[in-house]
Each structure stands twice: as C-alpha cells, then as structure tokens.
Amino acid sequence: MISEQQIKSIIDEVIKTLSPGAEGVGGGSHMAPAETMTATTAASQNNQPPEEESFLEDLAAVDLRKELLVPGANNPEMYLKLKETTPARLGIWHCGPRPLTRSLLRFRADHAVAQDAVFTDVSDEFLASIGVETIQSCCRDKDEFLTRPDLGRKLPEDQGKKLQAICPENATVQIYIADGLSSTAVETNAMDTYRALVQGLKGMGIEPNPLFFLRYGRVPSMDVISELITPKITVLLIGERPGLATGESMSCYMAYESSTAQPESNRTVISNIHKGGTPAVEAGAHIAGVVKKMLEQKASGLNLKL
Amino acid sequence: MRLKTKLFGTLYSFKDVNDVLAKANEEKSGDQLAGLAASSLTEMIAAKEVLSNLTLADLRNHPAVPYEQDEVTRIIQDQVNEKIYAGIKNWTLAEFREWLLSDQADCRSIGRVSRGLTSEMIAGVTKLMSNLDLVYAANKIEVLAHCNTTIGHKGTLGFRLQPNHTTDDPDGIRISTFEGLSYGVGDAVIGLNPVNDSVDSVATVLRMFQEIKETYEIPTQICVLAHVTTQMDAVRQGAPADLIFQSIAGSEKGNKAFGLDGALMAEARDLVLREGTSTGPNVLYFETGQGSELSSDAHHGVDQVTMEARCYGFAKKFQPFLVNTVVGFIGPEYLYDAKQVTRAGLEDHFMGKLTGLPMGVDACYTNHMKTDQNDIENLAMLLSTAGCTYFMGIPQGDDIMLNYQCTGYHDASSLRQLLGLHPVREFEQWLEKMGFMENGRLGQLAGDASTFIR
Structure with missing residues (x-):
C-alpha cells in the first residue's frame, strides 16, 4: 500500500507534466480528476513514480467507428466497413453476457461529460x-x-x-x-x-x-x-x-x-x-x-x- | 362520497375526485409543474386515505375528463362490461387493492375483472400500491398477443431491436440489426425510429427489414415508427409492414396533438389486416409516457398517472400487439430523478397489464435527468421480476438518433439468464440454429454481426 502522502506527490508530479497550454474541454477542472485516477492506477501497478509515457490512453479519444473488439470475427473487414457508416456502439464484444470493461468505462465517460455540462453552473x-x-x-x-x-x-x-x-x-x-x-x-x-x-x-x-x-x-x-x-x-x-x-x-x-x-x-x-x-x-x-x-x-x- | 379526512389531527379536504387522484400520487415533478401535486407528504397520504375509501363506482361516475367532451373517455367507458362492473362496483379502492394481492386473484380472475374497469379505477388502485405491490400484482397477469409470433407468455422476456441511425443510412441500420439479432434481441419486433418521415424512406427501410427477415427466416415482426399516416401510405403503396405504430395520449386533445383519433387508429388496424404482411390479429404498436398530455397542454388538470392509464384504455380498443411506455424520455420536468422514473416504470407496467395489454417498457433517461445507466439497469431488473413483456435493445443502450439512453443488446441475455427467462419460443429456436444461443446462454457466434456477412 502506498501512503496518502505518496499519492499526493504523484498527483503533483502528474499535474506538473501537463503542459499549461493543453487544450482542455471545459477547462482544467475537468481534466485534473481524470488524470489523478490515471496516476494512482499506474502507481499501484508499478509501485514507482510513473514516467511521462506511462499515461494510459485517453479513452474518450478513441474513434469507436474504427475499433472492433470481436475476436475471430467471421468477416472483420466488412464489419469495420459497415461500422464506419454508424456512430452506434457496435463490435464491442462481451464477457459472459456483459460488455467489456473498456466499453463500459467509455460509456460512463461519455455520459459523465454530458451530465457535467448540465449540472455544473457556469463558473x-x-x-x-x-x-x-x-x-x-x-x-x-x-x-x-x-x-x-x-x-x-x-x-x-x-x-x-x-x-x-x-x-x-x-x-x-x-x-x-x-x-x-x-x-x-x-x-x-x-x-x-x-x-x-x-x-x-x-x-x-x-x-x-x-x-x-x-x-x-x-x-x-x-x-x-x-x-x-x-x-x-x-x-x-x-x-x-x-x-x-x-x-x-x-x-x-x-x-x-x-x-x-x-x-x-x-x-x-x-x-x-x-x-x-x-x-x-x-x-x-x-x-x-x-x-x-x-x-x-x-x-x-x-x-x-x- | 367523502372527500375529507383527518390525519394527525389536521383536516384535509379535496375539491373533487381528480384532486384526490392527483394529490394521492407519489412525487412527480410533472404534477408539481402542473400545480396538481400534494403540498406535503402528509397531504399525499391523506389523499391516499380518501382515495382508498372511494368505490369503483365513484371513479366510474367521475371520469377524469367528461364523457361528452372527450373521445378517450367515451372509448374507455363504452368498453366496460356492465355485468362484470355491476359485480365489483361497490368495492372500495382499498378492497380492490387487497383483492388484487390476494391468492384468489389469479391471472384468469384478474383478466375477468379487468373487463369491468375504467382507467381511472386502474390509476386509483395504482396510487395505493407500494413498489413491491406493483411488481407482485403485475407478475400474476399474463397477456398474450399474436402478430407473426406470440408475445407475453410467462417465463419469456422479449426485446425490440431498435437499430436507429442519425441519417437512416441503410448500411448503418443493417449492421446494427445484425448485431442485435446475434445478441438475442428482436423477438418483439425489429423497429426503427426513422429520421425521415417520408413515405419513400419508410418504405425503403421496411423492404430492407423484410428482406433480412425472409433471407434468414427470422420468426419476428417488422415496423418503421413513422407517423401512422405515413406508414399507411407506405402500406397502400405496397410496402411490407407487419405492424403499424403510433404514439398515443390519454385525452382527445392530446391525441389531436399527435395527429390521430380513434377512427384513424381503427382504419390503420383495418389496413394492416387487409394489406399487411403479418398473420395478426394483433397488428398495432403503441407508445405512451407519463407527462405527454401536460407537454401538449391536453391534461385537463388531471395528474400524469391517471392520464397515462387512460392511454392504455384507449389502446385496448385496438387490440395492439405491443404497447410500451417510454418512461424517462420526456425529461426532468415530468420525471426528475431515478426514484421517480423507477416508480413511473413500475406504475405504467402494472397499469398496462391490468388493462389487459401486452405491456413492455422502454426503461430510459435523458442527459438532463438525475439518473444514469445503473438506475436503468435497476429498473430493468425490477420490471423483469414483474413479468414485463419486453424492453428495448440498442447498441450498448445509446440511441444515437433519439439522443437518450436505455437498455442495451447486452442486457437481453443478462436479464434472461439472471431470472431464467427465455426469448419468444420460435425466436429462441432460431437463435439456437444460428449459434447465437446455447442452453439459455449466449452461443459461440453471439456478438459477431459479421456472421451474417458472407
């Protein structure tokens, strides 16, 4: 287990690495919690201060139309070609009957940004x-x-x-x-x-x-x-x-x-x-x-x- | 008829039956917006107490909107079986609730009593019931309907495949449809909400659905949910349709805002029976939702649960194959948060079943409501326990066209496996043949839409 102090210092590190001019949708306040999560997750895996390149990818930046998660699909080329025609969340596969973690978190992220827009006051x-x-x-x-x-x-x-x-x-x-x-x-x-x-x-x-x-x-x-x-x-x-x-x-x-x-x-x-x-x-x-x-x-x- | 009661020593009096019905409602932002809600929780309970002592006859004799003034009232009142009504009219609402929950009340006897009820009685008893009451009583009621297949059997849970697309792109609709089918979705209907309400566009999608249905020999029904008149024109021009869809309201004025009346619905039914592609006899599909009357200023000072019950009374006249409330679609002005949406979903399902309809629910929410996907999963589990006829199935619950979220493709097999429920029988056999289902679970090919692509 790492102490709260360590977590804080990791977060500070991470925030420092964010370039001040980085384009932030809705400003820095929205960015900080997400990056904080990233840093603690990375740290708990490595038990070491994370390097700059150890950031996880931005889940929200993935183009869902170009992503196919179905293993051994019968016809992946046509699947992707048809997927290009719709923003629907298709080809996302399953674990048992449930969606994969990646799809679940992407959905939650997309809803979170919408809810933040509604329920947060103009600052x-x-x-x-x-x-x-x-x-x-x-x-x-x-x-x-x-x-x-x-x-x-x-x-x-x-x-x-x-x-x-x-x-x-x-x-x-x-x-x-x-x-x-x-x-x-x-x-x-x-x-x-x-x-x-x-x-x-x-x-x-x-x-x-x-x-x-x-x-x-x-x-x-x-x-x-x-x-x-x-x-x-x-x-x-x-x-x-x-x-x-x-x-x-x-x-x-x-x-x-x-x-x-x-x-x-x-x-x-x-x-x-x-x-x-x-x-x-x-x-x-x-x-x-x-x-x-x-x-x-x-x-x-x-x-x-x- | 006594419209006054004391509670904790305070006297509460209500001005008429509509006032009692409105104030007895569980909290809904729509009733508050309409200025009809109880001003305190104690007043709400006082209204429930007064309501519980009214008789079924009191509610029959005080329809929410006068008979002379409103077609929906006339349809509801005129389809009451007078002999059955005479046998129950002296029941108080309290006694009616207790009878519904008693062991004497089984599917058969509830089905008989149902024919002696008006929508106001159904709304009234609903307001006296707890959430578990609503689930328990609804679960007793089996309502079957037949189009190409039979929906509503106990132990089944259907799903509408809703492959909506932002521009009605045929390839986009097709791949969504294939993937939904592979997850076991689509036994209730394959039904698209079109962007383009033109006859040509509706006919094009119907032909594509028909081709898919015939090519893969899928035992189901197809529908494009344009305005009723557009679908009728498409059918007259030879487009294949198993069902005709329409959104309906609980008052004549509300229906007028949707561009329909009883005569038009009868004409639509008659048209599908003569020129549709389905076996029937149930060939219509209706959608409803608490608050739609208020939003078109057609609520006549009546609360949204009572108006919703009246939608079902109207629907019953036309022997629909599918009816579902779109329970969280209308927004926070009508249903504010998860608690209100959950309650409304349970109320609507129960009221539809007690009316004698094959009732499904679009368990959904918009982004400006205080709800999220977890809440809608909760509601779907509750409603599955209540014996809900069907839900919607959308790629991961995200409707890219209507801009709301509801139950997803993955929820179909999750809910069925969890509660030992099955798709419509013929559809399940088809799923097994295709490799999408195996021993009640997802099969080897489930989730791979490209199975359909050679």
Whole structure:
C-alpha cells in the first residue's frame, strides 16, 4: 500500500507534466480528476513514480467507428466497413453476457461529460474573465431550473430593474448569454461567437447593447427581456441539451421585436454550434449576416427570407 | 362520497375526485409543474386515505375528463362490461387493492375483472400500491398477443431491436440489426425510429427489414415508427409492414396533438389486416409516457398517472400487439430523478397489464435527468421480476438518433439468464440454429454481426 502522502506527490508530479497550454474541454477542472485516477492506477501497478509515457490512453479519444473488439470475427473487414457508416456502439464484444470493461468505462465517460455540462453552473471565474453582469431568472437553483421551465423564462422584479440599469432601451441589437442546458457549451463557445458577431455588426455600423449573462435561463426568456428593454433584435446564445459524449453544443436564437405575444415561430435558430458542428467563430459571422437580413426585412422566424 | 379526512389531527379536504387522484400520487415533478401535486407528504397520504375509501363506482361516475367532451373517455367507458362492473362496483379502492394481492386473484380472475374497469379505477388502485405491490400484482397477469409470433407468455422476456441511425443510412441500420439479432434481441419486433418521415424512406427501410427477415427466416415482426399516416401510405403503396405504430395520449386533445383519433387508429388496424404482411390479429404498436398530455397542454388538470392509464384504455380498443411506455424520455420536468422514473416504470407496467395489454417498457433517461445507466439497469431488473413483456435493445443502450439512453443488446441475455427467462419460443429456436444461443446462454457466434456477412 502506498501512503496518502505518496499519492499526493504523484498527483503533483502528474499535474506538473501537463503542459499549461493543453487544450482542455471545459477547462482544467475537468481534466485534473481524470488524470489523478490515471496516476494512482499506474502507481499501484508499478509501485514507482510513473514516467511521462506511462499515461494510459485517453479513452474518450478513441474513434469507436474504427475499433472492433470481436475476436475471430467471421468477416472483420466488412464489419469495420459497415461500422464506419454508424456512430452506434457496435463490435464491442462481451464477457459472459456483459460488455467489456473498456466499453463500459467509455460509456460512463461519455455520459459523465454530458451530465457535467448540465449540472455544473457556469463558473464565476468564467464570468469574471469576460467581465459581464449576471442576472438570474426566477429559478433559485439548478434543480428548480431543470424542473420548472416556466420559471426559467421569467425575471423577478429586482433582476428586471438590474437589467434595465445595464442595458439602455431601444437598442438596435441586444445580445445575451444564458446557460440553458449546458454550461460547458457556453464556456467553450459563447465568447468566440460573440466576438465574431460583434465584429460583423461593427462592419455594418452597428454597436450592440452591453452583453450580459442570464443564469438559469430558458429560450423564451428572450421575450420577457425584450419587453423590458425593447431592442429591435434580440440575440440569445444558449447551451443545448447535451448528447452522449458531447456537452459543447450551443444554439443561437434570434427574434425581431421579440415579445411574449409573438409565437415561437417568430424565432430564428442556429443550432449545433461547436467545433464538430458549426465552429463558434464561423457561427458568429453567420449570425451577423442573419441580423442584417432581419433589419432589412423587419422580420424573423418563419417570416424571414434567408 | 367523502372527500375529507383527518390525519394527525389536521383536516384535509379535496375539491373533487381528480384532486384526490392527483394529490394521492407519489412525487412527480410533472404534477408539481402542473400545480396538481400534494403540498406535503402528509397531504399525499391523506389523499391516499380518501382515495382508498372511494368505490369503483365513484371513479366510474367521475371520469377524469367528461364523457361528452372527450373521445378517450367515451372509448374507455363504452368498453366496460356492465355485468362484470355491476359485480365489483361497490368495492372500495382499498378492497380492490387487497383483492388484487390476494391468492384468489389469479391471472384468469384478474383478466375477468379487468373487463369491468375504467382507467381511472386502474390509476386509483395504482396510487395505493407500494413498489413491491406493483411488481407482485403485475407478475400474476399474463397477456398474450399474436402478430407473426406470440408475445407475453410467462417465463419469456422479449426485446425490440431498435437499430436507429442519425441519417437512416441503410448500411448503418443493417449492421446494427445484425448485431442485435446475434445478441438475442428482436423477438418483439425489429423497429426503427426513422429520421425521415417520408413515405419513400419508410418504405425503403421496411423492404430492407423484410428482406433480412425472409433471407434468414427470422420468426419476428417488422415496423418503421413513422407517423401512422405515413406508414399507411407506405402500406397502400405496397410496402411490407407487419405492424403499424403510433404514439398515443390519454385525452382527445392530446391525441389531436399527435395527429390521430380513434377512427384513424381503427382504419390503420383495418389496413394492416387487409394489406399487411403479418398473420395478426394483433397488428398495432403503441407508445405512451407519463407527462405527454401536460407537454401538449391536453391534461385537463388531471395528474400524469391517471392520464397515462387512460392511454392504455384507449389502446385496448385496438387490440395492439405491443404497447410500451417510454418512461424517462420526456425529461426532468415530468420525471426528475431515478426514484421517480423507477416508480413511473413500475406504475405504467402494472397499469398496462391490468388493462389487459401486452405491456413492455422502454426503461430510459435523458442527459438532463438525475439518473444514469445503473438506475436503468435497476429498473430493468425490477420490471423483469414483474413479468414485463419486453424492453428495448440498442447498441450498448445509446440511441444515437433519439439522443437518450436505455437498455442495451447486452442486457437481453443478462436479464434472461439472471431470472431464467427465455426469448419468444420460435425466436429462441432460431437463435439456437444460428449459434447465437446455447442452453439459455449466449452461443459461440453471439456478438459477431459479421456472421451474417458472407
């Protein structure tokens, strides 16, 4: 057995070997526990401080389409060829009737990243780093946010006042960010999209209203917010409900003269904003183009011709 | 009819039968969202106490939605056998629960009583039952249905093979289907949720399933779960279909939101019987799930368990081959965590069986619920013990198209081996012939989809 002190020193070693610039999905806080596990496992096997090369592979980086775990398959070439056509978890074999450990852990990892995206709040560090004001919907916490979609679209009176203090009335464009169902999506993509969008708007001579962040916000919050500060166009960047293996997908909802009286079909949406879909910067530029059309046509949603 | 009781010295009164039914429910986020739930646990128990003293006649006479106003109510009320009802109408809900759990109540006698029940009575007794009650009583009830094979025999556990694909790619669907078959999945049905709801696309997949079924002589049934009208058009244009599928709700308004009514379902059934590829007589497949009425604002101020029971009353009219609740699909606004999903799964299965349906369960969850795969494995074990007719089988439980997780291919043989259950008889013989099963366990070739590839 190794002592807790030894484990700590091993962990410190491991963290040191991580290059500071390493791209971390969702930041370093997500990376550290996983690497810690790796280090202790390796150490308990060798009973020696691990070398840099003794890291286990990143399970989540394996392309499942290219992996076949069936021993002595009747036709492995065709199996792999057909597997290429689907992201389904196929060719994963079994121990007794159960899945192999590798497949089980990969599944758990893919679910973990999705759940972390939903159940973790957008961090104060992130909000401080982008320097924007936060307002909060009528939801008191994450549990209430998830179970009461009706509250996630409303603002309490004091938050409405705060909003009015931050954002002047009758702006041409109001942009804001809401966590929605993925904090990871917001932390990963929102600012890249925002900066590209603002740059695009500047090219058209438009200076948007100050950006703010809405905690525990749902899509229809844009109606309530728009009624308070009456911008021509409201743009909402919001985290999507995560799929397995990805928590990074963000959507952009836009509406012309948004209000609670307008039907949902008044909204224009661009979804799937993430590095595997529409990259954040590209999305920002695209949104600027859509905003331009909305201003020209004085319309959005079904009434907008793109 | 007394709607008041004292509990721990406090007086609780309820405004009507629907209020009693709603407040007697075990905690569900959907009832809270609808503003119908009890405000405290004590009030919930007080509501159960009031409910336990209502008679079956009280519930018959106070349908959740008025008869004149709602087709689902009319269908439920009109199919009651009046002679059987007359013999039980004075039972209190407490007595009904005790009878169901007693040794006198066997499959045959429960089957008879079932014909004198309305969905509100079934929902009512469910609210008085503990989880073990629900498992114990459901386990007594055997409901058989026949399409090409017979499903529901005691000692069997079926699986729907659900080879969904993000773009309906034929090769992707085919390899998923092959692998599922090799794990013993697919005796209930081979059924795809299509991305593309067009007639051509549905017909193409149906033809592929038919070709697989015929080439390998698989004793099962096939289905593509598009909207009912799309499937009907495909059948009229000559596509092979053993079953027609549709999602249904517990109110006329809810069904309207799904684009159907009773006449359309009767027409669909009639069409498969005349032009389908199956033997029948059970040729429809329905899916339900607590909360769907609230999500389309079609719940009429009624709780989600009662609305769910009414789905089954509606379904019964059309003698389906398969019915399953998709119990955790709708999200945390309706079922928040593992405890609520577990309860709902046990309730739905019991209510379906008591209605007289070959009831299966899609034990599942979305990524914004407080549940994980362990919870769904637990629920599947409980439901297998309860005699659940079938589950879903998906590659490792990950539905890449519908973006939710449920039971996987591996769970089929795991659950069957654990509890001594078998696939549908003819399908098991086929599995043995193919080398996928041997003495009740996975065979030499199980897990190798390329067995099908020459």
